[in-house]
Structures are given as structure tokens and as C-alpha cells.
Amino acid sequence: TQGKAHSLVPLCSPTLLLFLYFKNEAVCVCVCVHWCILCCVHADAGETREVFQKHQPTHVIHLAAMVGGLFKNMRANLDFWRNNIYINDNVLQAAHEVDAVRVVSCLSTCIFPDKTTYPIDETMIHNGPPHKSNFGYSYAKRMLDVYNRAYHDQERGRFYTAVIPTNVFGPHDNFNIKDGHVLPGLIHKAYIAQKEGSPLVVWGSGTPRRQFIYSLDLARLFLWVLTEYQEVEPIILSVGEEEEVSIKEAAEAVVEVMRFKGQVTYDTTKADGQFKKTASNAKLRQYCPNFTFTPFKQALKETCDWFVANYDSARK
Amino acid sequence: MEDNILDQSAPMRVLVTGGTGLVGRAIQHVVREERGIREGEEWIFLSSTDANLMDAGETREVFQKHQPTHVIHLAAMVGGLFKNMRANLDFWRNNIYINDNVLQAAHEVDAVRVVSCLSTCIFPDKTTYPIDETMIHNGPPHKSNFGYSYAKRMLDVYNRAYHDQERGRFYTAVIPTNVFGPHDNFNIKDGHVLPGLIHKAYIAQKEGSPLVVWGSGTPRRQFIYSLDLARLFLWVLTEYQEVEPIILSVGEEEEVSIKEAAEAVVEVMRFKGQVTYDTTKADGQFKKTASNAKLRQYCPSFTFTPFKQGTFIHSTGNLRKTFWENSGECGLVFTVCLVLPSIALKETCDWFVANYDSARK
Numbered sequence: 001t002q003g004k005a006h007s008l009v010p011l012c013s014p015t016l017l018l019f020l021y022f023k024n025e026a027v028c029v030c031v032c033v034h035w036c037i038l039c040c041v042h043a044d045a046g047e048t049r050e051v052f053q054k055h056q057p058t059h060v061i062h063l064a065a066m067v068g069g070l071f072k073n074m075r076a077n078l079d080f081w082r083n084n085i086y087i088n089d090n091v092l093q094a095a096h097e098v099d100a101v102r103v104v105s106c107l108s109t110c111i112f113p114d115k116t117t118y119p120i121d122e123t124m125i126h127n128g129p130p131h132k133s134n135f136g137y138s139y140a141k142r143m144l145d146v147y148n149r150a151y152h153d154q155e156r157g158r159f160y161t162a163v164i165p166t167n168v169f170g171p172h173d174n175f176n177i178k179d180g181h182v183l184p185g186l187i188h189k190a191y192i193a194q195k196e197g198s199p200l201v202v203w204g205s206g207t208p209r210r211q212f213i214y215s216l217d218l219a220r221l222f223l224w225v226l227t228e229y230q231e232v233e234p235i236i237l238s239v240g241e242e243e244e245v246s247i248k249e250a251a252e253a254v255v256e257v258m259r260f261k262g263q264v265t266y267d268t269t270k271a272d273g274q275f276k277k278t279a280s281n282a283k284l285r286q287y288c289p290n291f292t293f294t295p296f297k298q299a300l301k302e303t304c305d306w307f308v309a310n311y312d313s314a315r316k
Numbered sequence: 317m318e319d320n321i322l323d324q325s326a327p328m329r330v331l332v333t334g335g336t337g338l339v340g341r342a343i344q345h346v347v348r349e350e351r352g353i354r355e356g357e358e359w360i361f362l363s364s365t366d367a368n369l370m371d372a373g374e375t376r377e378v379f380q381k382h383q384p385t386h387v388i389h390l391a392a393m394v395g396g397l398f399k400n401m402r403a404n405l406d407f408w409r410n411n412i413y414i415n416d417n418v419l420q421a422a423h424e425v426d427a428v429r430v431v432s433c434l435s436t437c438i439f440p441d442k443t444t445y446p447i448d449e450t451m452i453h454n455g456p457p458h459k460s461n462f463g464y465s466y467a468k469r470m471l472d473v474y475n476r477a478y479h480d481q482e483r484g485r486f487y488t489a490v491i492p493t494n495v496f497g498p499h500d501n502f503n504i505k506d507g508h509v510l511p512g513l514i515h516k517a518y519i520a521q522k523e524g525s526p527l528v529v530w531g532s533g534t535p536r537r538q539f540i541y542s543l544d545l546a547r548l549f550l551w552v553l554t555e556y557q558e559v560e561p562i563i564l565s566v567g568e569e570e571e572v573s574i575k576e577a578a579e580a581v582v583e584v585m586r587f588k589g590q591v592t593y594d595t596t597k598a599d600g601q602f603k604k605t606a607s608n609a610k611l612r613q614y615c616p617s618f619t620f621t622p623f624k625q626g627t628f629i630h631s632t633g634n635l636r637k638t639f640w641e642n643s644g645e646c647g648l649v650f651t652v653c654l655v656l657p658s659i660a661l662k663e664t665c666d667w668f669v670a671n672y673d674s675a676r677k
Contacts, residue, residue, distance in 0.1 A: 077477045153405065154405035
């Protein structure tokens, strides 16, 4: 059995907490209220089973994972691999044992093959090794898809599935500069640089490209998947390919929204990570042609405002 | 951690998981009868009665007890086509547990070397041929045994991760093709194709009934004799320095169809009855042709035991070619093979008949 909370995300990802604010249905509240407990016990099979037995969920949204940005992953591929495999195995098996009819897990576009054609789509997950910077995390996430197929294959009627978001951002993120993801890292750096009158130093060349999805949009789509999406095969949840921006453009957007007046520099001695991960949202568009994503600058502003207003308590 | 994984001066303490299985028994035989156990060396062959490797605590305990410096990790939940098709989830989960427990326990006792065992059945289903070591993760495996396949593939991920995060760890893996030999699982329903055919031929002979081969007989396989695999395993344990895995197999030209394999079994078992093909049964993957070029680069002179009576099962032209190719380097060994045939299939069949009562079936 593994260690506990210190190696796991101790609080919710931005997505699930927001369920509390705009959806008041029993199942959502139940999941949210118990989310923090679930986060801390997933690496232990016994504790996981216990909490599932206690709550007897009919539906599960499985978001818990050991996560981190590029630099944290590069140092600890073994830990990312093992801890996430344990979490996923414990959760899926516990859900199955209480006969939950639905489990929706969360993958990521960073797990796709490094050498690939673009845009990537749902059929390509296993078509080659992932980027070497985070191969431990990537393989663990990929194996969620294997779990879903295996439960469907061996335990007839199990339609456990997964979503694949691109880069998520929003309130309640992990804004730790060293271990967090790129957007919250930039927001935090801009905040500090503004206070100290120092330059905003962007790690890397600024050229890699990403599609960003606002956590609230992801949450809305998650709820749709939970009740309407009927496949075992995963589904990419993302803005379209045309919304892809470079890290430089993202940094400039942060500068504008935070009204940062200082200098912006690029530390090219730092790793860039994967150059692009352009994902197709064609499958989503087939199912939900009318879904409207929150415009990037608006979503970014809400996130920055939240961070500034909650600086003291924000995870960083 | 030791700087030199090939430090031959320090005596090894080798722990073999799955030590009483098909490959484990072959390694036992080669270590004791051919190589010999060197001074100060210890070889421990574990079976499932020694520890339940799906349990982390029991695994850690047996590793702490023996403090191995080297590990040959063979233990797995295995089975032929039909068993896999029914239980992909169990094959996935049980093998992930076993592999995680063994590798972590080995790491914790500072074992300098772990050699795990993959299989060519784990390669991508949609692929070009021959397959080689770089292609393991290049697409989903055949759907009949995807649970087992992914669990085995993840051994390669473990090896890279231990090397990546725990500097100096050169844990690696071998990739045999279809293994056969004495001490195999001859269960018709759950075993692999060759032992299944041998057992069926034995029963058909006794009962005067036809030998029914499942499937069309057209799929193709490379078979490696367990004793040859054992010899190569020992070489990998002490000489092979890469984290990347290595295919251990006869050459591509040795690939045979299931039909040819069945005919070889019929000949060796001297089965006189009728042979039929039940095409309502699944065929499994059509081919898995693997390249042994990497092995040949390292061990150009290694000679595989002939499959059956002093001949290779392919055309006369190829036989002549193979003979002349081999004779230049190991002509003496080849000649010895013809005079005193060490015949893989015959030895296996003889063993099965002699040990019918106690054989796993």
C-alpha cells in the first residue's frame, strides 16, 4: 500500500468544487461533500473500499490523481506512474464492487503519443510512446482506458468511460510556480513580479502551443458525459484546434489581464516540454454542436481575479 | 547501489520468481546441469506457495528474507488464447500487482539487476513485420489478450521509470516468442498451443479419436525451446547492459504455421488417427513475426535446439542455406546436433508421456 495525502492533490481540482455553486442535485453535493476525504485515501485499497462502501455511489466522477507540471514530472516518473496506478485501480475496483453504474475518469491530452500526426483524436491514445518528460503519468492515465475496456469486456454492462481535456485552468487551481501548470504558474509569477517590480520570467522559449479549457466549461461537459455519453471509448473535451495559442500568447494575455507593466523575459535554459498536443474536438462537436465555450480572456480574467482575491488561501 | 552491474567478482544471490514454471524449471536445469553453481552463489526458485506475489506484504517479506542481488522475474498470470479472452480484467490487474510488488521489493533490497519476461504477443496488432524491440508501444495489442499484454508492456515502463528516477537501476526485460518444453501447462483449455496439441494427441491416441486442432491452422508462430531460452536468460542476467528489452527468439525463417506444428506433433507422437480443424474456434493473432537481429548482434554464434527430428520445418532450400550459414561458425555444434539429436519437440513429448500423471493439465 502506498503513502497518503502528501503525494496526492490534497484538494479538489477546480472543476469539481464548482459543482457546489451551480448544481444542487443530491448526487453532486454528495460527491462534492466527500471529495476531500476521497482525495486523501485513494492510494490505499482498504480505505478506498471503505469510503465507497460507506457512500454507495451509483455514479462516480474520478478526478483524483498525482499531478504536476512539466518540471515536477521530469523528476519523478516512477512515483507518478505507481501512485496513479494505485489510485485508479482502487477507485475503479471499489466502484465496481458497490455496483456503481457509471464511472467517468479523467485523462489528458499530454498522454498522447509524442511522435504523431495532428490533430490527435480519441483513437490514437495508444499509438506510440508518450513524451518522455512525463511518461510515468501518461502511461498511468492511458491505463484508465484499458481498465474501462477490461471492465466492459469481463463484467458485461459496465460502461465506465473517460474524458480527455486539454489544459484546464480556473479558480482553485494549484498556483505553485515550481509544480503547477503553465497558466496558473504565469498568473502567480505575474502577481509576484508586479508586487516586487521585477521582470516576469517565462520558462522556456514561449513557442510551444496549447489549447486551454476553462474549468467551468469542463464541468458543464463532465455532467453531460456523466448522464448522456454512452460509449466506453473516451471523448476529448476541448476548444477547437483554431483556439490553440502559444505560451507566449498566453503570457501576453496574462500580462494584459493582470495589468502587468514590467518586463517579460524568456528563460530558454528551461525545458519547453512537448511542442504541441493539438487535439480534435470533432467527436464532441458531433454530440454537442451548440455548446459555447467561455472566451479565453474572460475566463482568464475570472481566474486572475479569483487568485488575487484569494491569494492567501490559494494553493501555491 | 553498485556502479558496475556486471561486477563478476561478487557472488550473486539470484531469486527467480515463477521458479517452478516452464521457464523457471528450464533455468533450474541449465544452472544445475550445465553452468553449475559457483562458489558463494545462491539460486532461489520461488513458487506460488512461497509467497503470493499479488500481495505487497508477502512479496516484501520474501525479498527481505532472501536479500537477492539479482532477480529473474517470471511469475505471472498466464494462459492461452481462450483463457485470456474470458478474463482480460483479471489478467490486467493481477499481473500489474505482481509486477509492481516484485520490482519495488527488489528495489528496496537494492537488487542490482532484475530481468523480467515479456512476450511477443504483447506487440501492436496492426503493425509491420518483423516486429522489433522499439515497437512495443506503437499501437493497441490484439484484443483477445489486451489485459495481459498491457500489463506486460508496463514492465518496460517500470524499467525505464526505475532507471529514470533511481539512477543506476538497470532493470530490463526479455521478449521470448512462444516458449515450449517440459514442465509446461498442458491444460487443453487454458494452456498454450503446442502443449495443448501434445495433450490432445496423447488423448486422441489413447481413445482412438481424431485430433481436433482449434482454429484454421493458418496462424504462424516462432517457437523457442525452454532450455534455449534459459541459456539466453543467463546471458542477459550478467552480460546484457541495456534498459531497453531484447527479443529472444529463433529467426524469422523458423516461423511455422499451427498446421505445421500440429503435423510435427503428430509425427513425433506417432499419432495414426485423423487430424481435423475446428474453424468455429478463434484463431487469435495471425502472426507475430519477431526479428532476432538484436540478439544476433550480441550472440552471433548461439545455436538453437532443432525443433524436431534433426530438421527445420521449412523448405529444403532453406534447410541447406541454414546448414551452411551455421556450419561456418558453429559447424561442430550443428553436427553434434544431428548425430545426437537434442530434439526440442521430441524431448517435450517424451517428458509429457513419462510424467503424464504429475504434469500440469
